[in-house]
Amino acid sequence: MAEAPWPITFDDVLAARERLRPHLQPTALRHYAALDQRVGGSIRVFVKHENHNPTGAFKARNGLAAVSALTPEERGRGVVAASAGNHGLGLAHAGRIFGVRVVVCVPTTANPEKVEAIRGLGADVVEHGQDYGDAVERAAKLAGEQGLTLVHSTECRAVLAGAGTITLEMLEQQPGLEAIVVSLGGGSQAVGAMTVVRGLGRSIPVYAVQAQGASVIHDSFRARRPLTAAAASVSTIADGLATRETYPLTFGALLDGLADFLVVSEAEIAEAVRILIATTHNLVEPSGAVPRDCCFIGRAPLDQGDTNRKRRPLSSRARIDISLGMIYRWTVELPDFEDDPELANDQILSSIYQEWFEEVNSV
Numbered sequence: 334m335a336e337a338p339w340p341i342t343f344d345d346v347l348a349a350r351e352r353l354r355p356h357l358q359p360t361a362l363r364h365y366a367a368l369d370q371r372v373g374g375s376i377r378v379f380v381k382h383e384n385h386n387p388t389g390a391f392k393a394r395n396g397l398a399a400v401s402a403l404t405p406e407e408r409g410r411g412v413v414a415a416s417a418g419n420h421g422l423g424l425a426h427a428g429r430i431f432g433v434r435v436v437v438c439v440p441t442t443a444n445p446e447k448v449e450a451i452r453g454l455g456a457d458v459v460e461h462g463q464d465y466g467d468a469v470e471r472a473a474k475l476a477g478e479q480g481l482t483l484v485h486s487t488e489c490r491a492v493l494a495g496a497g498t499i500t501l502e503m504l505e506q507q508p509g510l511e512a513i514v515v516s517l518g519g520g521s522q523a524v525g526a527m528t529v530v531r532g533l534g535r536s537i538p539v540y541a542v543q544a545q546g547a548s549v550i551h552d553s554f555r556a557r558r559p560l561t562a563a564a565a566s567v568s569t570i571a572d573g574l575a576t577r578e579t580y581p582l583t584f585g586a587l588l589d590g591l592a593d594f595l596v597v598s599e600a601e602i603a604e605a606v607r608i609l610i611a612t613t614h615n616l617v618e619p620s621g622a623v624p625r626d627c628c629f630i631g632r633a634p635l636d637q638g639d640t641n642r643k644r645r646p647l648s649s650r651a652r653i654d655i656s657l658g659m660i661y662r663w664t665v666e667l668p669d670f671e672d673d674p675e676l677a678n679d680q681i682l683s684s685i686y687q688e689w690f691e692e693v694n695s696v
């Protein structure tokens with residue numbers, strides 16, 4: 334494959350951060366001893382709480398970065414996007430702040446809670462198709478018909494720059510981070526992370542993780558070329574990662590810069606959600622739990638070296654970051670609890686896990 338130019342500059346990320354600053358607080362980067370214990374190997378894990386953003390995911394950054402970069406004329410006409418939920422929420426949130434009309438195309442399979450939340454933020458919702466790819470086609474059509482600016486969740490430089498602000502914050506909060514692990518849907522978060530690492534002159538490896546049921550970008554990374562035709566459909570509980578193609582803006586950068594790329598099974602994702610509930614007391618959506626999963630099950634970046642040229646073993650004081658998303662208003666039937674608060678806590682966790690497990694098994 335011909336080498337593509339790097340999609341964004343470090344200055345793009347710095348500029349996005351300035352545009353976001355009045356509208357978004359930095360999120361916490363927390364360390365949980367209990368999570369370290371589960372991960373093992375004396376690894377210190379830091380969790381970047383992107384689930385504490387106003388829309389529950391880092392996509393709040395992407396939406397704000399995109400809308401704040403529009404010209405006054407573009408703002409007047411409005412924007413359209415396709416989304417499984419989080420990108421649409423981020424854009425709707427930004428549209429509300431900047432007074433810009435937002436149309437979000439969602440697949441009919443989208444999480445209804447997220448769709449409702451997008452509407453609640455004042456965006457128009459168009460339900461179309463079976464998956465994210467179908468919704469993208471509809472969004473592109475609407476852009477042409479209505480003169481709206483298409484804000485793709487990956488194929489948009491301002492979006493990538495917005496995602497880069499996560500890593501900028503993380504490295505200010507913990508300059509000694511030795512590895513960054515991100516879940517990957519289209520690659521905004523991964524490319525943003527690599528841009529910042531490079532821009533700061535650091536050599537911190539960035540690892541990406543995808544769900545087995547939607548692994549076309551991982552598979553293409555391994556094949557060193559886009560394998561779009563291989564993914565006629567996708568199936569995963571990590572709805573934010575359910576993409577079925579590679580994207581020209583990010584794929585070359587992923588090939589060039591990722592330390593490694595892993596896939597995790599649905600059961601592993603569910604297990605990661607449970608562990609994050611238990612150790613961080615955060616309800617984490619599957620898309621956000623994916624990276625932690627690869628730490629916990631002891632797969633790379635902790636061990637299992639393969640032929641990838643950029644992989645390097647981590648020292649015992651290595652620190653790894655993951656970013657989280659959040660489950661929306663997920664309702665769980667709770668049983669009657671013991672008086673003992675410790676026991677009650679355990680019961681709550683296990684009943685949440687039970688519900689979750691049933692959901693996973695029904696996929």
Ligand SMILES: Cc1ncc(COP(=O)(O)O)c(C=O)c1O
Pocket residue numbers: 390391392419420486487496516517518519520521522523572573574618620621657658659
């Ligand atoms: C919570 C969460 N994590 C990760 C991703 C994947 O991000 P990217 O498209 O930047 O790879 C998404 C995408 O929607 C998401 O919602």
